Amino acid sequence: MSKVALLAATGRHQNAEENDNPSNNETANAWYIQDFSIAAGPIAGLLTKFIFLADQEHTQAGSQKLASMFAILIWICVWWMTEAVPVAITALLPLFLFPLLQISTANEVAKAYMNDTISLFIGSFILALAVQKYNCHKRLALKTLLVFGGEKMDPRFLLLGFCAGPAFVSMFMSNTATAVMMIPMAIGIVHKVQNPLMVEQSSASADAPKFPVQDYGTRLDPESPSDEESGYGMEQSCETSAQAMGDKALREYSKGVVLAVAYAVGVGGMATLTGTGPNLVFSGIFRSLFPDAQPVTYTQWLKFGLPLGFIFLVLLWIMLCVMFCPSKVVPIVSASLSRSVIQKEYISLGAMDSAEKTVVSLFMVLAFMWMTRATNGVVPGWGSYFNAYADDGTVSQAEADDLGRLQEAPLGYCSCAWWRICSSRWRPRERLV
Structure with a gap:
């Protein structure tokens, strides 16, 4: 066989293997769907613009800008829903589409992407990442469960702990990050829960003496009482029903624990201005619609x-x-609840190191500065000494800059770049000599 024929046969064999591999087919289908989603965005936008301009009621001046605005809106919505491209990249589309379609100038669009509200959000997000990095939130949540559960682990008070812990953490972190942190702990505790009746039966069967089993065939004593007459069947049915009731109770309680975390993060997020994104969006919209009014402060x-x-x-x-x-x-x-499960996970965190203490201290200082910047009482806030030039975003960025000097070393050791604290990958930071 010639080399050409051999290479052709080898290529056909490889192609057959690739076609038979289901993972390759799934990957190809995923690429086709992504390509279709990418094309669907601008196509949907163009169709929206043509339909909008075809309407006779929108032939007056300014309808071209309005149609272009609707087209971009549909384009962005399609890409956000399908996630054809990263969500952050989709959010940057107006930066070049608005000027190109003459909707708004590049300067006006760029200003909308960075203001004091965005500065406040970025600084708070960097601080929240620092809290996640050093497990401050996990320590606080586990301690809350231990305090509310008590020595006897009352299930109702433990449920209160699963409400209060995530709610408090969510006051300073995003709801999604808090839920992602708390749900695994809740599921871990739920998985450790066992029906006490099943535990007793398994331990009793394990401790019971083992007797040799003899085969007596089908010979039965007609004089011996049946299971119904001896009461054995009734006792066994009672145990089965009690066990089923216990299983159902534990299953329902497990649902309540998971739902407590899901709802509590939303409740905690509404308590503070930086607790969730919509609060900051409201603050920004209020400032743009009512520029002469006093802005919404953290204390208010x-x-x-x-x-x-x-x-x-x-x-x-x-x-x-x-x-x-x-x-x-x-x-x-x-x-069925065990305090040792939560206690063991809390002890595994170890003692607070200097970096964790620094993050907690900075968070406490930040909260204090937010609450005392503008007061309506007799004593003026510290913001009055700066002639209203400083705002909540100023404090947030200052604390984020302090985190740039944070090092896994004694307090005050300044030696690393600020951007490392908000890196997508948490790599161990090295001292820069």
Whole structure:
């Protein structure tokens, strides 16, 4: 066989293997779907513009800009829903589409991408990343569960801990990050829960003496009482029903634990101005619509959001207790909970190191500066000494810059670039000599 024929046969064999491999087919299908989604965005935008301009009611002056604006909106929505390209890249489309389609100048569009609200959000996000990096949030959440659960691990108070812990952490971090952190811990505790009846039966069967089994065939003593007459069948059915009831109680309680985390992060996010993105969006819109009015400060939002969040948190806890942990199942759930599981995970974190103490200290200073920048009382806030030039975003960026000097070393050791704290990959930082 010639070399050409041999190479051709080898190529056909490789192509056959690639076609038979389902993973390659799935990858190819994924690429086709992504290409279609990428093309669907601008196509949908063009169709929207043509349909909008075809309407006779929009032939007046300015309709061209309005049609272009709707087209870009549809384009961005399609790409956001399909995630054909990264969401962040899609958000940057107006930076060049608005000037090219003569909707707005490049200077005006660029200003919308960076203002004091965005500065506040970026600084808070960097601080939240530092908290995640050094496991401050995990330590706080586990300690909250230990405090609320108590020595006897009351399931209702433990449920309150699963409401209060995520809610408090979510006041300073994004709701998604808090839920991602708390859900695995909640599931880990739920997986450790066992029906006490099953545990007793398994331990009793393990300790029971083993007797040799003899085969007596089908010979039965007609004089011996049946299972129904001896009561054995009734006792076994009672044990089975009790075990089923215990399993159902634990299953319902597990649902309540997971739902507590999911709802609590939303409740905690509304308590502070930086708790979630929509709060900051409202602050920015309010400032743009009412430029002459006093801006929404951190303290003003706290006066409104914190009491409301506390009320919602209590109502959430009561609702979860009624639905997933009523009084009749408290003894069953309490007997199956183990404090040692949470205690072991808390001890595994070890003692707080200098970097973790520094992050906590900076967060406390930041919260204090936010709350005292502008006060409506007799004593003026510290912002008045800067003639209203400083804002909440100023403090947030200053604290984020301090984190740039944070090092896994004694407090105050300044030796690393600021951007490392917000890197997508947490690499161990080295001292720069």
